[in-house]
Amino acid sequence: AIRMTQSPSSFSASPGDRVTITCRASQGITNYVAWYQQKPGKAPKFLIYGAATLQSGVPSRFSGSGSGTDFTLTISRLQSEDFATYYCQQYYSYPPTFGPGTKVEIK
């Protein structure tokens, strides 16, 4: 199975900050990466697929990039509603696998 890692595992940031989360795959997965946001007690919310395509309705302050093994999720100006845990997922091959998550907390 392809292993997904994320860094950092958690960090604190302030509203208005630009933040970047990194996701790395254990082998090349072209651009078959999705990003999800999850808030406590809620289901994951689909943000980005194809590494860089924003799902309809997701604010444009979110962006994704990368290909091969290294991917990033960037939030250009952090809003209060963005404090959550973010997961990357590869769907290049079965089994689909998720990263361990990155928790973004309020500083």
Next chain:
Amino acid sequence: EVQLLESGGGLVQPEGSLRLSCAASGFVFSTFAMGWVRQAPGKGLDWVSTISGTADTTYYADFVMGRFTISRDNIKNTLHLEMSSLRAEDTAIYYCAKFVYAGDNFGHDAFDIWGLGTMVSVSS
């Protein structure tokens, strides 16, 4: 509006069985592959199983192979997960999820719609 609503979770003893259901609405259910993803308390997301739109193809995570069975009823727009020989480590919230694209290319597809989840607790 596209919606998924899981049911059937609860407390079950080790080695017991449980059947989860997921009622789908707002899209042509039979044209989309569907999946189950679980999340143990305080942990990350783990894919469990996938079924094609026509139900002729299924995939399972190694940790549930031979114990869980995924199925679907395209008349009733319902997805199921039959779980048996349950273990403490199966304790989790179970989410049903819809793939982004219709058709059979779910091998290269992400989950765009998730249900609210149903909690399964395995304990004596």
